[in-house]
Amino acid sequence: MQLAGSTDLTLSFNDRRRISLANKLTDAAQRLDKVVDLITPDAKNPSKPALAWGNDLGTYELLNKAANVLDLGRDGLSEVFTRRQAGKLFDALAADVTYVSGLRDAALAIDEGVALGKTTPAPSLGTDAAKLLTKAATDARAAVKLLLPATPAA
Numbered sequence: 001m002q003l004a005g006s007t008d009l010t011l012s013f014n015d016r017r018r019i020s021l022a023n024k025l026t027d028a029a030q031r032l033d034k035v036v037d038l039i040t041p042d043a044k045n046p047s048k049p050a051l052a053w054g055n056d057l058g059t060y061e062l063l064n065k066a067a068n069v070l071d072l073g074r075d076g077l078s079e080v081f082t083r084r085q086a087g088k089l090f091d092a093l094a095a096d097v098t099y100v101s102g103l104r105d106a107a108l109a110i111d112e113g114v115a116l117g118k119t120t121p122a123p124s125l126g127t128d129a130a131k132l133l134t135k136a137a138t139d140a141r142a143a144v145k146l147l148l149p150a151t152p153a154a
Helices: 013-039 057-082 083-112 114-119 131-147
Strands: none
Touching: 013 057, 013 131, 057 083, 057 131, 083 131
16 A cells, blocks of 8 residues: 555655655554454354464464564654654554564464363453554554655645
């Protein structure tokens, strides 16, 4: 997904860096939204697949990519903005990386936990997983807004 015309030859290196970083953070936010959708029970559709030992519904891969991109995004923001300009967002993204990485590890344990199967309760990423992932997606979108400020209408 392209947020801005990358074919414009008048863009500076810094502009291209911002656009690239914004595209990656947008992708991470979309991946986090998909995980929230996968792990949220749907009362209207009780047959919706749920996490099961040996089947994490692909959440590990989504969380792995999102955690890596959030970490890259935090580092990228520090190259573009000072701590004074975006310090709270740096801290929020650092916390998000920690949470998403922890959930990624839990998803891997679920995926690899085939042997645990019927001897233990149904697997879960935790009660706060959806809330933490939604916050991480919101922070990623906030970083995109900071990277690509709205341009005034001509």
